[in-house]
Amino acid sequence: MRDTALLFGVLLLVQGVVGDTDGEKTVSVMEGDSVTLNPDPTDLQGDEEIIWKFGDEIIAKETNGIIYSDDVKFRDRLKLDKQTGSLTITNIRTEHVGHYSVDIRKSTGTKLKTFQVTVHGSRRTH
Template sequence: MFDLFVLFCLCWCCLMGVFSESVSVMEGDTVTLNTDVTEIPEDDDIVWTFRDDQSLIGEITRAAGIFNTSDDVPDERFRDRLKLDRQTGSLTITNITTQHTGEYKLEISGAELTSKTFSVSVYAPLPTPVITRDCSSSSSSSSSSSFSSQQNCSLLCSVVNVGHVTLSWYKGNSLLSSISVSDLSISLSLPLEVEYQEKNSYSCVINNPITNQTTHLNI
């Protein structure tokens, strides 16, 4: 019974023209949300809204000659950033920032209703990780009364003002440890304890779904 219900929902979405798309961009980029039509039919209306409160950010009614973008979102985050293609109805956001992360909904109404949702993720540029180290030597003796000196190092990789990232330690190409956060604008640190051995290469990497930054350390 449940399988039949799921099948019914999928068929209904297809018949009603309900689609979704995920978009990931870097802060400062220009992104275009495409309607996937080559030309808006004369009798069709297009409405663009933003997030759950359905703030109106664009509309086209060709029959009435209406081609508008709206900056009336309360915090004015879209001021001077929106462009509507008069032929296709596609929406372009220029100089995008993390404030524009969220869900954009397109509705095309006419002979049939088409709805498309864009889930837009905007990522800030990543800082270069900073590695600090504190090394100390310790002596140990064996049963033969010989002494050896061993150097231990405490490494700390740090980044500031980051969000939605993963911070990782690598030895060569091998992952040693990592931590992921979804918060915005926080400071993040990842410690690592190592023993000194000649010609060992360690790397601290910060990454998001789009890009990464790496700092290397040879000890």
């Protein structure tokens, strides 16, 4: 029983240090449309650091009210909402297909949310 309590305490400590992972969400969108990736944070206070990545590359970052985005592939396509932590990609293309992740870093820990984005062929207009 004592060993179980010790193991439980260690697991709680590790969870607080490593962060919270809700699992990966799959998002499908038509080429040319916009998509919003929403980490669904329930308690953003404004003192968080929000870091969005495409694969291993940082594509958008918000720290202390400053939003950074300098990736050529995403130039003029990204909008980061510092209130919700959501990232909107406008005029999405097949080159934007892949794995996205957001780290929301607070003094109380880090929350990680991941997305797999797929892009389908463009809409035809008649």
